[in-house]
Amino acid sequence: MENARAPRFAPTALMLGNLVTGCSVLAPAGMLPELATGLDVSIHAAGLLITFGAITLCIGSPLTAWLTSRIERRTLLTTTLAVLAFGNLGSAFAPDYTSLLAIRLVMLAVGALYTPQAAGTAALIVPVERRGSTIAYIFLGWSLAAAVGLPLITFIASRYGWRAAYGEIGALGCISFLLLLLHLPAGLKGAPVDLKTWREVGRNSTILLLLAITMLQMSGQFVVFTFMGPLLKKLTGAGPDAVGMVFALYGVCGFLGVVIATRIVDTSGPYRTSLLFTCLLLAGITGWALGAGTLAFMTVGVAIWGLGFASTNSMQQVRLVAAAPRLASATVALNTSVLYIGQAVGSAVGGLLFARELLHALGFVAVGFVVLALILVVLTRRRPAAATA
16 A cells, blocks of 8 residues: 555655755855854855855766666665755754865765656656656755745844754755655666766757756856845845845745746647746846846846746756657756756856956846857757657
């Protein structure tokens, strides 16, 4: 009876694992001022927790996909969540900046495999016709990380300190670990990833173009997102509660965006859906850039931007799976990897501009990245992935 019920709840358990992963990756963005003050470093240095973490993730994602592809999925995913849980709990007790950075890099080196392997596992537990919507559902965990996790992190860190915020994520990781252990069926194994798989991916121009879109979309967002809290404070005088509200709006709109994308993708197709939400992404970040200095305008920009942030990535996953179903394990892992490359590039560029007090420039640089992404999305229209999409 347990096994019969397990698949029904397995996607939700996988989604909650993405919530923990998303909170682990994004946490410093929600408490940069508290980290900077508590660790006696600059905002820019605190922001490097995201940059170096993203570099670790982008290297770790394809590497761990290759090294662990033959391991049974429940064992693999529950172990990963255990590492994320204990890594966050360990971060709560880090004595200094160097220790916190070291714990974060080790935690994320292992955590890198969760998101791509969760997406690949989803393909093993649902029928083919539900695969796209299930993958999108599992990625709701990242939306919830922004909608619920980040505002809570900002709220807790501003009142009880950054250590308490890390403790919160660690406790959530323990709960998620137990849910996955209980509800994910045992004995799941995906297709092994070998060097031949990577060669096939490298020769597929459609896949390479889709991966470039992911990188540019994320680079543009993380130029601003990494420093959203400090930017709101410096440009508008917003306090922690207002910053938390903006994070919450961003996440709630992200959640709505994924729900809408999941509902329209079967009729509109992944290409048109991807084009629509990339346009929303561009409109929102443009609104932020033009409205910088006025909290109301920046908040509206964040809401529109939020509609596109998670849904664009969900559509990228769906398009990659459709472009080459046999290579899905590798392409989903690579998409996650270039997503983190985008985070590293964007947060590094944003950090350099922030350190030089070029606060208004961050928004316009972000717009430039997303414009390039939109151009590439349009270029995929007549390609085989677009035809099947």
